[in-house]
Amino acid sequence: MDDRQQRIMQITRSMRELNQSFYHATRKDAEACGITQIQYLVLRALKQHPMIGLGELSDLIYTGASTASGVIDRLVQAGLVVRDRLEEDRRAVALKLSPEGEELLNRVGERMMKRLSPLLQLSEEDVGQLLRIQGQMVNLLQQAREEP
Amino acid sequence: MDDRQQRIMQITRSMRELNQSFYHATRKDAEACGITQIQYLVLRALKQHPMIGLGELSDLIYTGASTASGVIDRLVQAGLVVRDRLEEDRRAVALKLSPEGEELLNRVGERMMKRLSPLLQLSEEDVGQLLRIQGQMVNLLQQAREEP
DNA sequence: ATCAAATAATTCGCACACGAAGTATGTTAC
DNA sequence: GTAACATACTTCGTGTGCGAATTATTTGAT
Numbered sequence: 001m002d003d004r005q006q007r008i009m010q011i012t013r014s015m016r017e018l019n020q021s022f023y024h025a026t027r028k029d030a031e032a033c034g035i036t037q038i039q040y041l042v043l044r045a046l047k048q049h050p051m052i053g054l055g056e057l058s059d060l061i062y063t064g065a066s067t068a069s070g071v072i073d074r075l076v077q078a079g080l081v082v083r084d085r086l087e088e089d090r091r092a093v094a095l096k097l098s099p100e101g102e103e104l105l106n107r108v109g110e111r112m113m114k115r116l117s118p119l120l121q122l123s124e125e126d127v128g129q130l131l132r133i134q135g136q137m138v139n140l141l142q143q144a145r146e147e148p
Numbered sequence: 149m150d151d152r153q154q155r156i157m158q159i160t161r162s163m164r165e166l167n168q169s170f171y172h173a174t175r176k177d178a179e180a181c182g183i184t185q186i187q188y189l190v191l192r193a194l195k196q197h198p199m200i201g202l203g204e205l206s207d208l209i210y211t212g213a214s215t216a217s218g219v220i221d222r223l224v225q226a227g228l229v230v231r232d233r234l235e236e237d238r239r240a241v242a243l244k245l246s247p248e249g250e251e252l253l254n255r256v257g258e259r260m261m262k263r264l265s266p267l268l269q270l271s272e273e274d275v276g277q278l279l280r281i282q283g284q285m286v287n288l289l290q291q292a293r294e295e296p
Numbered sequence: 297a298t299c300a301a302a303t304a305a306t307t308c309g310c311a312c313a314c315g316a317a318g319t320a321t322g323t324t325a326c
Numbered sequence: 327g328t329a330a331c332a333t334a335c336t337t338c339g340t341g342t343g344c345g346a347a348t349t350a351t352t353t354g355a356t
Binding site: 005010012015017020021024061062115116117118119120121127129133135136137138140145147 | 152153155156158159160162163164165166167168169170172173189209210211261263264265266267268269270274275277278279281282283284285286288289290291292293295
């Protein structure tokens, strides 16, 4: 058991370290433009999928609806996102970027890409392997989630 | 530029998805024992490194000292961790598990390992690749962090 | 010896992030 | 048509998680 434990701990440790590296690498770029990283993710999602609802958005960014609701609140407050009620279903909302949001997304996106561009030094093969293995892990964990 | 952007976005997306999968897979196991995941990480770190200070702890779990301070506060409150002031340096603290903390760590650890054991289906080679590539990414991002 | 700089924790204010509970609206069964 | 259910979102309470500012103590320079 102990060798197996060791392997799992190594993986979780590596994941955590990498995640923190991502976070700290890009944090300042977002902050310099007055938003947070998750807000950047949301802006990007809304650019690619205009007029979506909150449920679809939270699927896209892998969070719960309540989290997305709060993020959207702050983005609307900041004038970067427009939140409309639908006529055909008055429970639902339709989210889209405001012109200011679109403009800011471009600015932040450029900085983010510049910051993360060193990752392009990874060989194409390594990227493929990474995506394949990570995808497999997601599947394995999804199974594991069901059990009592 | 656009193909490069695409590659970076794929990577960040995969990372985020996997991280969320981890989170949701293990969340309930920790919660069932009355702690959170970061609290579990801290307990594990203190088991392996008894009598460390807050700075060393925050290095081990890849967070800032202020975050670690809050987590420790709640663990002390719950009676799982003992926080002593050092005689030789009265600024510093020495952290260690209480007997209750040790006992709970064993219980949570067992559940966590059982939950994550499907990850052992990954081939040894894939695990090696994963750790190698992720390590490389950490290095690349560390470089990227310095720039203006 | 003394005062400035460094170090170790803590506190503060903000923004996630979660599930649970609540509200409003729509759908379905009868 | 109305009552039960389902859906879309919001609100709530708690716990991260961060950097900046603060406090307490130690070290170092003169």
